[in-house]
Amino acid sequence: DxxxxxxxxxxxxxxxxxxxxxxxxxxxxxxxxxxxxxxxxxxxxxxxxxxxxxxxxxxxxxxxxxxxxxxxxxxxxxxxxxxxxxxIGSLDVGAKGEARGATPLVNGHVAESNGQVSATPSASPLVARQLAFGYTAEEVKFVVGPMGAEGKDPVWSMGDDTPMAALSRVPRLFYTFFKQRFAQVTNPPIDPLREALVMSLRTLLGPRPTLLEEGPDHARLLELGSPILSRDQMAALAALAEPPLVVRTLVTTFMAADGPPGLRSGLDRLCGEAVAAVDGGATLLVLSDRQLDAEQAAIPSLMAVGAVHHHLIRVGRRMRVDLVVESGDAWDVHHFATLIGYGAAAVHPWLALETVAHAVDEGYRSRIELGQRRREDVSALEVERREQGPARLREAELSFQQAAENGLLKIMSKMGISTVSSYRGAQIFEILGLAHEVVSRCFQGTPSRIGGLGFQEIAEDLLARHHAAYGVPGHDSAVSSQASEGNGLATRDPRTAIPAKLPDYGFIRYRRDGEYHAYNPLVVRALHKATIGGDYEDYQQYSSLVQSRVPMTLRDLIDFQSGTPVPLREVESVESIRRRFISTAMSLGALSPEAHRTLAVAMNRIGSRSNSGEGGEDPANYVADANGDVGHNRIKQVASARFGVTAEYLAMADELEIKMAQGSKPGEGGQLPGIKVNETIARLRHAVPGISLISPPPHHDIYSIEDLAQLIYDLKQANPRARVGVKLVAEAGVGTIAAGVCKAYADYVLISGHDGGTGASPLSSIKNAGCPWELGLAETQQVLVMNDLRGRIRVRTDGGLKTGRDVVLAAMLGAEEFGFGTAAVVAIGCDMARACHLNTCPTGIATQDPKYRAKFEGTAEMAIHYFTHLAMEVREILASLGFRKLDEVIGRPELLIARPLPGPEVTNGARAGTGRPWTLDLSAILAPADPSGSRPRLHVVDRNVRPNDTSLDPQIIRDAQEALERGKRVRLSYSIQNAHRAVGTRLAGEIARRFGSAGLPEDTIEVRFRGSAGQSFGAWATNGMRLILEGEANDYLGKGLCGGEIVLMAPADVRFKPHENVIVGNTVLYGATSGTLFVNGRAGERFAVRNSGATAVVEGLGDHGCEYMTGGVVVVLGEVGRNFAAGMSNGTAFVLDPDSLLPSRYNPEMVSLERTMSLEDLELLYSLVRAHFEKTGSARAQEIVDTWDYYRTQFWKVVPYPPAQASAAVEHAEPQQQQVPEAEAAERA
Structure with a gap:
């Protein structure tokens, strides 16, 4: 100022x-x-x-x-x-709402007890209420059940291949129209597990006075530890009646007899009551749907809270009141996130808790009935049920709350948000499939690009569920009971008209009479037949099956403009088209070695590329086998965990792909269950066998677009011959991010769709995060063309591509290259058992178990058949449209039209027939980027080259030729400035290219520098390199260090004490695998993050030191910051701590502290401190060496728990892996 x-x-x-x-x-x-x-x-x-x-x-x-x-x-x-x-006040219950006494179960739900009002008993049976609110047997079994039993969000695999909510033949929950947004490039996601200290669900309830003043009234609020309310917390909250918290309950139902118009009138009434309540002095509104019964249908909770939230904003009363939702239709972590994201201060999932309670009691009942059938004495079980049942119920409720809270933290962290107060009302979602009238009234400001269902259609869907539960008003119960097995609805007892069980629509896994799955058994078998036999006619039958399916994706609503055909012989060759196809990133670990190599061999044979995934590459793949085949993946992925990313790995690539996000779980890191981490996988990833590997959600060297530009620069220095690309996931705004990627000098950008496959991802992420590639690709093309950037960069897409039609349509939307993941593994034998995360893949593709790997029968020829047929179909489509080359249609959406289609009709709770027109607006996809046609619509340069690069390495390489050519030792010296970035990296890449991972003999090339080094000094320095810097360095020093030695020391004439001052920046030794580093001074945050084998000595650290470390040794001769050793599963750290501060600063989840060390430990520690003194002249190290008898007792040894204990700690933090019952696998077969 x-x-x-x-x-x-x-x-x-x-x-x-x-x-x-x-x-x-x-x-x-x-x-x-x-x-x-x-x-x-x-x-x-x-x-x-x-x-x-x-x-x-x-x-x-x-x-x-x-x-x-x-x-x-x-x-x-x-x-x-x-x-x-x-x-600040609090509720008169425990932090998690512990009950004051026994809370018995009554008819499957919770009753009143000891004056504590819990879920009020309802005249409706539990299954009727569940059905009316949209519960299915799958949701109870695979979502609510694990949350209550294990306290975890379930894990699944193979992605989501069901229709969009707006295109489903079964009425979907209102929440499913909302897709979670996530951070990529412009800001980082956060790790809610390893960096939990920055996360908070602390919730304050009450009115907010004006921000322009300060006074004691601003602090008159009610504090909650979490926005997920237990039964007892809700009861205590509802009883509040004294200022500043005056509670009023508003009923969120409408009369079912009013039909679809009742929904809109119910919202009108609700919003009017909300304003009246606030004007009457209420400061806390409870929006409750408990009144649901045969006469009253529930307004979707999300619609209710959104409508009230925005109405109160419009009338200027929102800051005077908080909203609490008492919801029967919320049970999944995505549900809670959306409710809070649209204004709810807290949520009480009353029916979900009743469902959990019912499961506890049902467990006892089943055991008792089984004992009775066996004529056993069950009296002890009955006593246990009576005496221990309430405690078990409480445990299950707490587990459910824990799962909900952890899931909410994860969803917040995907966007880089730490506190729920920042997430509340932030509307960080994209809507897919709701009409403008709904969005503008209830969710104003949320991106919604394709229109969709209005109030009429939404009401029809929810009334269909209500009628399925309670019957149609005015109809005979016997008639209402005719809900058939064919549409997946609950069967009904004709005597009582009460539903006998919940429906199973097959939303999660395939059911014969359930929701359509793109990879259903008919499609899978058809593709197997085509790839095994190699007959194009069989492929055509497969393609016909795919193209004749019910509309389920946006591309199913689009068709080609007709043109004048040209002879097929004039169209570009199959070989030319095949080179555009890519086997997408699937790691060795997610796939078996046999399957991984099969895909690589196939793509190499046809002159295309396979992607290694984020698990590294076995060096054996670089050597041809007896048949002359090479299993080397020409695309190497660089992901957040940097598994196996060494100088050799980078040097051997044709393309390097930075994975910013993954379609099935954007905003989260990769996940490999411990059961798949065998000795080979652990060796390649520099990890410990048996311990699950969860990659950090962010790249710790990419927190902004500038950081991405730096990593692209680093990779191009490590391998100047390789193209560097960036993988993004489709969401609103991805076009702007892609423009930034282009300006960061990437050579290609990959836009992935939300429906891509996965080896292991949280089920809530698979279903609810990301958007279709059609939207993301069209937006990317439009933004790049409009800003005249398209000519500088290639555009690639993937995510559910299956046929030549998909390829041509994607090309018209702007893609030049096309990725296939799920289709590729199905082509070599995958049968979609969805057991990838369980290590029990029956076809040997997604397993490391030798028993199952022996069953692998896939061949490279099968994959080649698929890609050849795909290219043949592309040629035929091009010929039929009048084009001779794929380039002629790239980026030309004017060649596409909306396909006129009849819509579904809702009857008995399931859509069928042709009564409702499709209401999706495709103009955002089909809009031309440049109607004038004056700007490039595809890439026109092979490489996106940064101009005016300032690099020292070309000079260093020239000066080191004698070492590179003849192995002679060289000693070089240069001054350095911060404009000199990634110094030493090109030299490291050149050494790796010539000599592999062995590099050069120790001390072959020594280079001294003086000054301020730019980012990434010494990145991927390899064997034979020694870099000595007298001065200071910025972030990312020693990134990927793989054998080299780096020495950083303060100049001799400085006045400050180096051990008290910061000499190097953040994220040092990120992903290092070997080598040594000596730092004569303090470092910033995240020192040695993901260190897998390097040795380092440093004189002090910031927060998060040694995070995710899986190998190596770190010695710290000074204080460390908070959260030290979070997620550290292997390696050793020694920390000098005379004041015993470390016990309050380390993360004890996976490591312990020891003051007493073995003689071997002391010898190692002393040798490293002495070496540090000799390399840097450190006064701190000299003092320690000179008075070793004292200082050796002042160190802590930080030791990871034994593998079994460490694995248990990781498993405790992971989402729950869901088993696929054998009976279901048998049904699929």
Whole structure:
């Protein structure tokens, strides 16, 4: 403001901020060091801002204000602490709502007990209420059940191949029209497990006075630990009647007899009642659907809360009241996220908790009935049910709450949001399939690009469920009971008209009479026949099956404009078209070695490319076998865990792909269950056998578009011959991100759809995150063309592609290359058993178990047959439309038209027939990017090259030729500036290209530097390299270190003490696999993150040191920040800690601390400290060596738990893996 200049860092420490102060009081702060020349001899302090910290310079008072000084000055302005102490209240129940006494089960639901009102008994049977609210047998078995029993969100595999909600033949829950958005590139997602210290579900209820004033009334709020309310918490909340919390309950139902118009009138009534309640003094509105019965149908909870939230905003009353939703239709973590995302302060899932309670009692009842059938004495079981049942119920409820809370944290973290207060009302979703009238009234501001169902159709769907549960008003119960097995509805007892059981629509896994699945047994068998026999006619039958299916994707609603055919012989060759096809990223680990190699061999034979996935590459693949086949994946993926990413791995690639997100779980890291981590997989990933491997949600060197540009630059330095691409997942705004990717000098961008396959992903993510590739690809093409960027970059797409029609349609929307994952594995034998995450794949494709691997019968010829047939079909389509080359149709959506289709009719709860027109608007997809045709619509340059690059490595390589050509030792010296980035990386890549992972003999090339190094100094430095830097460095030093040695030391003439000052930035040694690093000073956040084998000595760290470490040794000769060793499963750390601060700063989930060390440990520690002194001249190290007898007792040894214990810790944090019962597998067969 002309007087005070300040800086503040985000609470997670994701952005870099470094500062220097010299003896004249000059303060320089920036995102990196070296932006301003300062004489190190005059510098008295080098520091950094840590997470949430501030720094300011008051030029009037001529003061430098530190973080603590600034916050103390603000905190002392008002008696905030006193206000909070007196104002903040809590509910009169335990933190998780522990019951005060026994809570017996009555007819499958919870009754009143000891004055505590729990779920009020209803005249309706549980199954009728469940059916009316949209429960299915699958949801109870695979979602609610595991949440109550295990406290976890279930894991599934192979992606979502069911129709979009708006195209489903079965009425879908209202929540399914909302897709979670996620962070990619522009900001990072967060790891809610390993970095839980920055996450919070703390919820405050009550009115918010004006922001323009401060006073004690601002603190008069009710505090909850979580927005997920237990039965007892809800009862206590509903009883509040004294200011500032005055509770009013609004009923969210309407008369079923009013038919579809009743929904809209019910919303009108609800919004009017909300305004009246606020005007009458209410400060907490409970929106409750408990009144549902045979006469009253429930308004969808999400629609109710959205409508009230936005109506109160429009009339200027929203800040005077909070909203709590008492919901019967919320049970999944996605449901809770949407309710809170559209304004709910808290949610009480009353019917889900009744369902959990029923499951507990049903377990006892089943055991008792089984004993009675066996003529056993069941009295002990009956006593246990009576005495222990309430406690079991409470445990199940707490488990359900835990699963809901953990799932909510994960969904928040996908967007990079730490606190639920930031998520509440933020509307971080995209709507797929709702009409403008619904969006504008209830969800204003949410992206909704394709229109869809209006209030009339939504009401028809929910009334269909209501009638299935309670019958149609005015109809005989016997008639109403005729809901048939054929449409998947619950069967009904004709004597009582009460549903006997919940329906199973097959939303999750295929059921013969359930929801349509794109990979149903008929389609799978047809593709197998085509690939095994190699007959194109068989392929045509497969393609006909796919194209004649009921509309389930956006592309099923689109057709080609007719044209004048050309002779097939004039169309480009099959070989040319096949080269555009790619076997998408599937890791060795997710796939068996046999399946992984089969796909690689097939793609290499046809001159195309396979993608390694994120599991590294076995060096044996680089050598041809006896048949001359090479199993080497020409595309190498670089994902967040950096498994196996070494200089050799990078040097051997034709393309390098940065995986920012995955279609089945965008915003989350890859997941490999411990049962699939055998010795081979652990060796390639530098990990421990048997321990699950969960990749970090973010790349810890990509927190912004500038960081992405840096990684692209790093990879191009490591392998100048390789094209570098970026994998994104379709969502609203992905076109803008793709433009940033182009400006970051990527050579291609991949747009993945939400329905791609997966080896293991949370079920809620598979079903509810991301968007169709059709939307993402069209937006990307439009943005790139409109900004005249399209000519610089290739565009690729994947996600559920199956036929030549898909390929041509994707080309017209802008894709030049096409990825196939699920189709590729089905082509070599996958039967869609969806057991990938269980290691029991019956065809040997997605397993590491030798028993199942022996069953693998796939061949490269099968994959080649599929891709050949695919190309043949593409040729035929091009010929029929009048085109000779695929290039002629790329980026030409004007060649597409909306396909006129009849729509479904809702009868007896299932859509069938042709009564309702499709209401989806495809204009966002079919809009031309450049009607003038003056801008490029496909790439026109082979490489997207950064101009005016400032790099030292070309000179270094020239000067080191004697070492590279003849193995002679060389000693080189250069001055360095922060514009010199990734110094040493091109040299490392050249060494790896020539000599492989062995590199050169130790100490062959020694290069000295003086100055301020730019980002990624020494990235992927390999064997034979020694880099010595006298000065300072920025972020990502030693990234991917794989055998080299890096020494960083302060100049000899500095006035500050190096061990008290910051000399290097964040994310040092990210993904290192071997080599050594010595740092004469302190480092920033996330030092040695994902270190898999390097050895390092450093004199102090910021937060999250040694995070996700799976190997190597780290010695810290100073303080460490918070969350040290989070997710550390292997390796060793030694921390100097005379003041015993480490016990309060480390993460104890997977490691323990030891003060007493073995002689072997002490010898290793001493040798490393001594080497540090000898390499850097560190005064700190010299002091420790000189007084070793004292200092050796001041170290902690940080030791990971034994593998079995560590595996249990990881499993505890993971979502629950769901088993596929043998009976269901048999039914599929």
């Amino acid at each position: 002309g007087v005070v200049a300040g800086a503040v860092l985000d609470r997670n420490g994701l952005r870099p901020s470094r500062y220097k102060i010299d003896e004249d009081g000059l303060v320089v702060a920036a995102s990196e060091v070296g932006v301003f020349d300062m004489d190190d001899a005059r510098v008295i302090e080098k520091g950094r801002l840590g997470p949430g910290q501030m720094l300011a310079v008051d030029t009037a008072r001529r003061q430098i204000l530190t973080n603590d000084e600034l916050k103390r000055e603000v905190a002392e302005r008002r008696p905030y602490g006193e206000w909070l102490q007196k104002g």
